[in-house]
Amino acid sequence: MAVGDDRRLDVLRAIVEDYVATREPVGSRALSERHRLGVSPATIRNDMAALEDAGLIVQPHTSAGRVPTDKGYRTFVDQLAQVRALSAAERRAIGTLLEDAVDLDDVVDRAVRLLAQLTHQVAVVQYPSLRRSALRHVELVPVGARHLLVVIITATGRVEQRTLELAQDVDEDAVARLRLHLNAVAVGLRLSDLDGVRDSLACQLGEAERLLVEPVVTVLAETLAQESEERLVVAGTASLARTAPADFARSIGPVLEALEEQVVLLKLLSEMAEDGSAVAVRIGRENRHEGLVETSVVSTGYGDGHAVARIGSVGPLRQDYPGTIAAVRAVARYLTRILAG
Amino acid sequence: MAVGDDRRLDVLRAIVEDYVATREPVGSRALSERHRLGVSPATIRNDMAALEDAGLIVQPHTSAGRVPTDKGYRTFVDQLAQVRALSAAERRAIGTLLEDAVDLDDVVDRAVRLLAQLTHQVAVVQYPSLRRSALRHVELVPVGARHLLVVIITATGRVEQRTLELAQDVDEDAVARLRLHLNAVAVGLRLSDLDGVRDSLACQLGEAERLLVEPVVTVLAETLAQESEERLVVAGTASLARTAPADFARSIGPVLEALEEQVVLLKLLSEMAEDGSAVAVRIGRENRHEGLVETSVVSTGYGDGHAVARIGSVGPLRQDYPGTIAAVRAVARYLTRILAG
DNA sequence: ATTGGCACTCGGAAGGTGTGAGTGCTACCG
């Protein structure tokens, strides 16, 4: 039994690899020829029948070869995929490309394009979450008579802006004083500690400032609460057209929609964050979204110790998982290093 | 001749309208039935032959109906399309939706999604160009020992950030003083006037500040020079899948690429800006980009007096031009109003 | 100028056939 099981998994691996390479259902004869399994097609057929019973492969129609199911890919990824290292040249390219970036936006932009190119698939990067990020600076700029522009700069270098409408005219001096106090307290502050700050500020400041504290801190809190503020950057959508099967309208339309409905992907990514710190893979229906049933998402966290955000790839079920996983991991590592440096 | 020409154009209009509606080549019989042209199919055939000689229509193959060429759509748009007003409900919806936006990013985002939905096509918005925009505020934030974060806020509320590496350690007081002076001068300043500012600042300030002026102003100038800083926001890519003909890989792949290569579209939009202040239409090969040969771009400027940026739609040749033009114009108008208010 | 008539064209749907890859089963071997 043990020996038989081993060979069966070998057969599964061979099926996945061949199907990924040829995009055609693979039969027993082709298998025994292209791989050194040391057994005859007939034996392979028996193994295939067992694999089919186990729900790992299916035939698209009678008298056709076999194709992996979601579950088949899953066992392949979990048990069979061998980690493949990127070439030295590739790694060097990643490093230099990312180091040339001028600011956070640029880093993120380059990283996502790079990943799209490495995987030949759609790449997505989630911006660092404000929720877990520390403040570096808060700027208050009066705009017109009754509006205040609040600019929040986080430790990761991200800039958030917000316009605020005030109940009374702006007192410029009060704004300046509040700005000073706010920055004295806020630098290094985590947004989740914000509620405490509101009170301490209210005590220390005068009447004019106090009128401002409430709306300003509220805006900070709102920004925090709004998960939708987590932006997503996407690249490589053109590769969808290359990959897509014949019925493109049904297959890639929903994916494009999901990519625009950033909410869906953000939710998915945060779910995947719970899967652990390594590279997480969601295959087909494991993504609980109808637009992604024929899609696999491979992602991992990046950033310091507590991963602050995720980067990943969205591609077809039929893809080179080892390659994608390697690329995602490599880009995430360099990204982490750049952001820390 | 004059009468004949008139009818010929009527025939062209009918062909375009029917083809847009049915997505099938239209023949003489169908035309005479669906439209009140008052002449027999045979006459229409003669007109069609003339239109074909003029290069306005073609038949995909012998014994098929006719289809408009790029040139055909062009004359349709230039001479035949009747401006169609949006319904009151639609206009109200646009207004309220845009007014609910919280900041510039949100306005732009809502506008582009809205336009995508109105036209059932891909919508693009160009962010206001820094080049023509006035400054509102410049913020300097020391980061670590030798880095300075420069945040530029424009009159339109856009925020640009840039990290600067200094030759010597940061003198925080000097930064604070420079910041004050800079904002005293810079508010309302057009970026194109920047060179003059450099000198006046150098004279007014002390030694410590003077070391900072050069790099900071340089960064401002660089940001100005970099046209690539003009961001583009895209929505509605999913509608590409719906529209696309059978050979999706060749037809929508290039379009997706062009949409990601924002440079291409930004260049195209700025070219279109020269066409005048009204809604500009580029049809098929008029877009000098191979990815867009089967695509039409409809765009117009938005913003105050001198249009500071453009908004538009990217769709197939076969589309409802009057409808798209109306939608683009309407959204641009509301956008202008919101930004001014 | 417009029209009715007519012969002609040709893309595409419908239907029929053949082929080969692939399977499952059963009987046989070490």
Added chain:
DNA sequence: CGGTAGCACTCACACCTTCCGAGTGCCAAT
């Protein structure tokens, strides 16, 4: 009992032929 060989069976797909009808161009008649 796992592996093998042979064999009958099944279909998807590619290929061909046929057929239909929409649509054209041209010409003679009004």
